[in-house]
Amino acid sequence: MTLREKIEQAAARYPDQRSAIMPALLIAQREHGHLPGPVLEEVADILGVERIWVYELATFYTLFHTEPVGTFHLQLCDNVSCMLRRSEDLLTHLEEVLRIKKGGTTPDGLFTLSTVECLGACEMAPVMQVGDDYHGNLDVERIDALLARLRATVPETTGADLAAAEPPGE
Amino acid sequence: MYEPVLLKNVHVPDGHLLSTYEAGGGYRGLAKALKEYTPDEIIELIKRSNLRGRGGAGFPTGMKWSFVPKRADKPKYLCCNADEGEPGTFKDRIVMERDPHQLIEGMAISAYAIGAEVAYVYIRGEYVLAIRRLEQAIAEAKAKGHLGTRILGSDFNFVVHVHCGAGAYICGEETAMLDSLEGKRAQPRLKPPFPAVAGLYASPTVINNVETLVCVPHIVARGADWFRSIGPEKSPGPKLYCVSGQVRKPGLYELPMGIPLRELIEDHAGGPPAGRKIKAVIPGGVSAPVIPEPGLDIGMDFDSLAAAGTMLGSAGVIVVDDTTCMVKVATRIIEFFHHESCGKCTPCREGLNWVVKVLRRIEAGEGAPGDMEQLDMLCKGIFGNTFCALGDGAAMGLRASLAHFREEFIAHIEERKCPFH
Numbered sequence: 361m362t363l364r365e366k367i368e369q370a371a372a373r374y375p376d377q378r379s380a381i382m383p384a385l386l387i388a389q390r391e392h393g394h395l396p397g398p399v400l401e402e403v404a405d406i407l408g409v410e411r412i413w414v415y416e417l418a419t420f421y422t423l424f425h426t427e428p429v430g431t432f433h434l435q436l437c438d439n440v441s442c443m444l445r446r447s448e449d450l451l452t453h454l455e456e457v458l459r460i461k462k463g464g465t466t467p468d469g470l471f472t473l474s475t476v477e478c479l480g481a482c483e484m485a486p487v488m489q490v491g492d493d494y495h496g497n498l499d500v501e502r503i504d505a506l507l508a509r510l511r512a513t514v515p516e517t518t519g520a521d522l523a524a525a526e527p528p529g530e
Numbered sequence: 531m532y533e534p535v536l537l538k539n540v541h542v543p544d545g546h547l548l549s550t551y552e553a554g555g556g557y558r559g560l561a562k563a564l565k566e567y568t569p570d571e572i573i574e575l576i577k578r579s580n581l582r583g584r585g586g587a588g589f590p591t592g593m594k595w596s597f598v599p600k601r602a603d604k605p606k607y608l609c610c611n612a613d614e615g616e617p618g619t620f621k622d623r624i625v626m627e628r629d630p631h632q633l634i635e636g637m638a639i640s641a642y643a644i645g646a647e648v649a650y651v652y653i654r655g656e657y658v659l660a661i662r663r664l665e666q667a668i669a670e671a672k673a674k675g676h677l678g679t680r681i682l683g684s685d686f687n688f689v690v691h692v693h694c695g696a697g698a699y700i701c702g703e704e705t706a707m708l709d710s711l712e713g714k715r716a717q718p719r720l721k722p723p724f725p726a727v728a729g730l731y732a733s734p735t736v737i738n739n740v741e742t743l744v745c746v747p748h749i750v751a752r753g754a755d756w757f758r759s760i761g762p763e764k765s766p767g768p769k770l771y772c773v774s775g776q777v778r779k780p781g782l783y784e785l786p787m788g789i790p791l792r793e794l795i796e797d798h799a800g801g802p803p804a805g806r807k808i809k810a811v812i813p814g815g816v817s818a819p820v821i822p823e824p825g826l827d828i829g830m831d832f833d834s835l836a837a838a839g840t841m842l843g844s845a846g847v848i849v850v851d852d853t854t855c856m857v858k859v860a861t862r863i864i865e866f867f868h869h870e871s872c873g874k875c876t877p878c879r880e881g882l883n884w885v886v887k888v889l890r891r892i893e894a895g896e897g898a899p900g901d902m903e904q905l906d907m908l909c910k911g912i913f914g915n916t917f918c919a920l921g922d923g924a925a926m927g928l929r930a931s932l933a934h935f936r937e938e939f940i941a942h943i944e945e946r947k948c949p950f951h
Contacts, residue, residue, distance in 0.1 A: 373691040382710070413713065413714075423695075439816075440618065440862050443858075477697075477870065482617075482620050483774060485775075493658075
């Protein structure tokens with residue numbers, strides 16, 4: 361399915377096209393990795409809604425990224441339940457091994473490191489979301505093993521190469 | 531020994547599949563509702579059960595449903611609030627991941643009662659597994675005739691759509707959730723009109739939490755008296771408790787409403803780590819004022835906790851042991867509220883920004899004389915003066931921390947460092 365078809369299918373669930381902006385942005389972000397201006401305008405055109413409505417949602421909700429993020433977006437929870445189980449130590453460790461600060465992306469484009477508010481998985485605190493998956497009961501060893509596993513899924517290439525190899529968007 | 535009802539399928543392999551759910555008696559509540567009850571009789575049944583909303587406010591569910599006009603020239607909507615964002619809360623995620631049909635059945639019965647043919651589940655965008663499982667379950671239920679047109683041979687038609695949120699805590703506030711569903715920035719609305727009269731697309735709308743809705747099939751199947759036989763008379767029923775933080779067995783526990791907090795933590799969640807003592811407990815997510823250790827002999831129900839100056843909220847129980855700095859905990863909580871403030875009203879948007887600055891400098895050992903008074907003043911300026919409960923929750927929680935652990939704050943200022951570092 362094309363981006364337009366996916367968005368139109370999602371929009372059929374609502375009596376008002378404006379309601380479909382959020383689902384459309386999630387679909388577009390899944391396709392493009394992030395939501396630069398031209399993508400936001402494409403979403404507005406497909407739905408036939410005001411561009412400002414699309415811009416305001418893309419900048420209000422934290423799951424939408426208007427700037428590029430790495431192939432793997434490491435989203436470490438640092439809210440209270442994770443903090444009480446030493447998520448700070450994991451942040452320090454991640455900053456050291458990836459040689460980036462919180463909010464940064466590794467030069468190869470593989471990893472972006474963020475802290476996020478409660479992920480709703482406090483039974484397995486400290487917890488981190490990477491892409492669609494939650495990783496819980498984390499400690500330094502498990503973080504290292506996870507990073508190695510993630511790196512192994514993109515063999516002999518880098519995130520930057522991968523991005524360049526993708527077919528251009530419509 | 532309490533026998534779990536709501537979590538019965540959660541530990542069953544393939545508990546998320548229709549076949550498993552039906553094998554355990556699933557969808558019999560819906561069949562019974564459609565066959566034996568009129569919509570009004572369902573509302574009466576839920577009223578008699580004394581079911582109170584599990585999202586945090588504890589409003590009587592049957593009464594909420596009865597506010598929906600019987601005759602309306604617009605379609606009515608049911609919305610399920612699955613935007614579980616209260617820190618320390620994870621019950622709805624686990625239910626939707628492991629037993630999504632229970633929610634669908636609860637929604638179908640609730641929609642029948644209020645006369646809605648369309649429902650939206652507003653679910654956290656982060657909950658990817660729960661979203662997949664729920665969509666899969668909706669497809670299965672549709673194929674089996676539990677959703678769709680003329681359900682189980684009745685003249686009741688009903689569809690459920692999943693709507694993914696995108697990371698805004700404020701969507702837990704029901705009118706902000708409605709604005710978000712309408713494709714706007716999530717900001718709370720002025721009430722009245724209440725959603726039951728003019729909610730989604732200005733149509734009559736009921737918004738219920740996941741856990742509230744999953745209680746419904748069991749009340750229909752087993753009766754209102756059964757429900758009222760569990761826990762205290764005024765807030766009865768099975769209850770999901772999320773226990774996290776500094777305990778040996780963090781997890782989701784289903785127990786009767788009103789169980790003593792100490793029993794929940796010590797007997798079920800394993801108590802604090804070896805060699806440590808409990809210092810304080812947040813009983814209902816970070817909006818709920820903290821209870822210092824001597825206060826743990828209290829029933830975990832709406833009325834008992836309200837009488838003690840705190841609240842059941844989302845029943846996200848966060849346990850803090852004696853190695854932890856309460857200033858640090860309070861700072862982290864206010865940072866959260868500040869981050870999630872929607873920006874609509876000044877006391878919340880600006881006040882919390884100011885509180886964060888003062889708390890951070892106290893925790894860093896840079897607090898000044900007069901900072902305590904400034905925090906007191908800020909709490910007073912925020913509480914009762916904000917558009918919705920977000921600002922109130924932040925101020926209430928901070929007030930409790932300042933009252934119960936004042937000497938810890940003062941020690942930071944006087945010693946010019948955090949005594950726990």
